[in-house]
Amino acid sequence: MEPKLLRSMLTGLASTSRLAAELFLKIQSDEESDDDSKSPDTYDTKLLLAFTEMLSTVERRFWAQETSTEWWDHIVMEVWDDEQWLQNFRMRKATFMGLCAELALNLRRKDTRLGAALPVEKQVAILIWKLATPDSYRSVGNQFGVGKSTIGIVLMQVCRAINLILLRRTVTLGNMQEIVDGFAQMGFPNCGGAIDGTHSPILAPPHLASES
Template identity: 50%
Template sequence: MEPIQLTTAVMTIVNASRIIVQFMQNQRLKNQARRRQQHGDEDMNTDFSKATVSSNLEIMVLLGQAHAVERRFWARETSTEWWDHIVLQVWDDSQWLRNFRMRKGTFMELYDLLSPALKHKNTKMRAALTDHKRVAIALWKLGIPDSYRSVGNQFGVGKSTVGVAVMQVANVIIELLLSKVVTLGNVQVILDGFAAMGFPNCGGAIDGTHIPILGPDHQGSQYINRKGYFSVVLQTLVDHKGHFTNINVG
């Protein structure tokens, strides 16, 4: 710590101690004045009022000095080299597809659709997480069964930031894209499409899958599937082109 900062810190402690002592003295004088006032000693009450005003002014001055201490913020050092220079600049479509479950072009299209609702402002402590990285963190966590801490280390952010990013992106997807991507469509076109594939009078293909979850603290037995692990069931309905027309989770 620099000498000036050390001196400032010591003076702050001294000033704070004086404030506490002065406050205790004021309380003692106040109690004495209350007792004497009960016996009709008005002079003492007047003296106490003057002393209180004087001491209050002194306390205000001391508080002003105490608040003058320079505040500093700190954060753990993290690295974003992997995301900035490897993923964005080196990875090809096969690596994107293998890790993010979509090609880079699809990722950019998704980002363009979600970015208007993901804008964040910088603070005095640090710059806001970029929208590209926010979407990438959410897709990585949703596509790979990894811990928040591991994902945070991968992208150079804290694990709490990962949790917030996942929830924000998921909520924006539900708000902006769910009604556009998951639609019933034209029933007759779907029927004709399945008939051309050899499935007449078919309005959709339905299937389900188990999504592994951590066992909840209460009513955990309701989430154990027939294979013996905790999960929720995702049921989907698609048309003849494989587009989602209905989903049901949980």
């Protein structure tokens, strides 16, 4: 949570406590000065209604942040075809939904009184978008209609779920000795693999070039 928002919340809670005490004393004073006989239930009801109204106002003030999810909810999920999915997420929508289904057990969260939990699909999309683009947390947050701090949390949670569920099923090393021997036969000693499509310059020490 951002420090500025946290300070505002704490200030609001302190103000709420003072307001609650003043409200209680005011209602009690009104009851004592009223000559009409009223039951304890009437008093409790007035206090409860006033308190509920006050707390709901505070909750709206500090927790409800209007963000736009139009792009993700309606354009991406309902309008985009497979070509647009391939251009932006490097996979078709069916593949994306299959990935979400694999990760759902670890990513699905329950709604709270502070707001609805992010759908699994949006969490996975946030990760893919952030890893595929140089956009900042703030930019990705604006794109998907969530807060900047939420982006950081989502990235860690989804990466953790991928490592836990998918890593060992999709990335395997095989027999390392056979791989090393195969590269050695091609003139690349002490090599255990190659990164496809990536040129990685390596500065080898002059006296141990074959050991690098």
